[in-house]
Amino acid sequence: MKSKILIPTDFSLNAWNAIQYALKLYKNKECDFHILNTYSSSVPSKKDLVAAKADELSFQNEKTKSAKGLEEVLEKIQSTFNNEKHSFTTVSLQDDLLSAMKTIVEKRDIELVIMGTKGASNYRATVLGSNTINTMENLRVCPIVGVPYDAEEVSIKQIIFPTSFKTHYKRKELNHLVELAVLQAANICVLHVSSKENLSLNQKENKELLKECLEGASFTFQEVESSHVADGIRKFVSKNDSDMIAFVNRKHSFFSTIFNKPLVQDLGMLSELPLFVMHDLRN
Numbered sequence: 100m101k102s103k104i105l106i107p108t109d110f111s112l113n114a115w116n117a118i119q120y121a122l123k124l125y126k127n128k129e130c131d132f133h134i135l136n137t138y139s140s141s142v143p144s145k146k147d148l149v150a151a152k153a154d155e156l157s158f159q160n161e162k163t164k165s166a167k168g169l170e171e172v173l174e175k176i177q178s179t180f181n182n183e184k185h186s187f188t189t190v191s192l193q194d195d196l197l198s199a200m201k202t203i204v205e206k207r208d209i210e211l212v213i214m215g216t217k218g219a220s221n222y223r224a225t226v227l228g229s230n231t232i233n234t235m236e237n238l239r240v241c242p243i244v245g246v247p248y249d250a251e252e253v254s255i256k257q258i259i260f261p262t263s264f265k266t267h268y269k270r271k272e273l274n275h276l277v278e279l280a281v282l283q284a285a286n287i288c289v290l291h292v293s294s295k296e297n298l299s300l301n302q303k304e305n306k307e308l309l310k311e312c313l314e315g316a317s318f319t320f321q322e323v324e325s326s327h328v329a330d331g332i333r334k335f336v337s338k339n340d341s342d343m344i345a346f347v348n349r350k351h352s353f354f355s356t357i358f359n360k361p362l363v364q365d366l367g368m369l370s371e372l373p374l375f376v377m378h379d380l381r382n
Contacts, residue, residue, distance in 0.1 A: 101129045101186070105209045107196060108136055110168045113215035117246040118172070120373070121213040122180050123253040124244075128282060129184045133207060134172060137192050137199045138165045158193075165191040196230050200238055211275060213244040216374070235348065235376050242275045245374040255283040255342045258375065260318075261290045261332050262309070264302035266349065272377055273312045276345050279375070280316035285342070287318040292331030295324060336372065345375035 106121055108114040121132065138161040169189040176187060192199040203209060216231045231245050258280060280287050289309065298306065306320075321339075325331030332344065 101131045102211065103131050103133065103207060103209045105133045105135060105200065105203055105207075105212045107200060107212075107214050108134055108169075108172060110136070110172070111215070111217075113217050113246075113248045115172070115175070116248065116250065117213055117215035118176065119179070120246045120250055120253055121244070122176070122182065122185065124213075124255070124279075125185075125282070126182060127184070131186045131188065133188050133190055133203060133209065134169060134176075135190045135192065135199060135203055136165045136169050137194050137196050138162065139193065139195065162191070162193070197233055197237055200234065201240075204238065204241055209241055211242050211244065212238065213246065216245045216247050235374075239348070239378040242378070243374075243376045245376065247371055247373060249371070250373055255279070255285045257339070257341050258285050258287050258343045258345050259290055259332065259336060259341050259372075260287050260345045261292055261328065262346075263328075264291060264298060264305045264309070267305045267308050268312050268347065270312045272347055272379065276375060276377060277313060277316045280318075285317070287313060287316055287345070288339075288341075289313075289318060289320045290332065290335055291320070291322045292325050292328050292335075293322060294326045341372060343373045343375055345377070347377045347379055349379040 102125065104121060104125070106114075106118055108118065118134070169191055173187060173189055190199075190203060192202070194202070200212065204212070212234070214231060214234065235243055235245065258276070260276070276287065279285070310318075321335065323331045323335040325334060335341075336344075
């Protein structure tokens with residue numbers, strides 16, 4: 100059964116890099132990729148004939164630019180990659196990015212979103228672009244992979260999965276992570292960031308449940324001492340080979356702990372790794 104994967108593009112180099120990364124990451128799996136571009140323009144008004152004509156011209160220009168850009172992306176994909184396991188569909192929508200993605204994910208039963216972490220208008224100095232943060236926080240029905248600007252080679256051998264063990268997981272929350280680990284023959288390193296305290300009974304039970312949820316994939320458990328989650332992750336990543344960071348975004352909890360400003364400017368090493376963001380299905 101083919102996986103349905105959505106990749107938004109604004110025709111930037113980072114967006115093209117995300118497309119290449121996606122095609123390489125799932126090169127051994129049958130996939131139907133949906134390439135999305137959104138555009139915005141004023142809705143033509145009938146009140147002012149001159150303004151209405153200008154709005155209509157602007158709308159048509161944006162619509163044409165979007166369609167042409169998608170056509171060029173598809174041609175570039177076909178000339179760069181030749182994978183019989185992959186098929187492609189392009190989508191051009193007049194809408195904001197998040198709304199368009201929600202529409203496509205719902206209507207086309209999309210299982211995974213892969214996107215660049217910065218768009219054409221984002222500065223290199225920032226870690227995550229506003230569109231990426233907005234999508235990771237508000238598109239909660241499927242996992243999202245955020246691809247850094249300079250992620251080129253796809254060789255996933257170790258996926259860091261930080262957890263507090265304070266909440267329990269469900270198999271269906273982690274099945275895409277397990278599938279990716281198996282597909283890439285990668286190890287899932289379950290990283291417990293702690294400040295020396297021993298695990299409570301509840302944490303121990305959640306750890307055992309997590310083992311069941313990760314069955315089928317290779318996984319190990321590691322601990323790092325830190326009073327701050329992001330610092331602990333960064334400390335571990337700096338000393339260990341790591342190719343991706345995966346976590347479950349429990350709304351207004353773990354994700355905000357890591358990425359709320361101003362901490363977002365100080366992630367250092369983490370900004371270089373792809374992010375695999377899953378979501379708490381109870382929210």
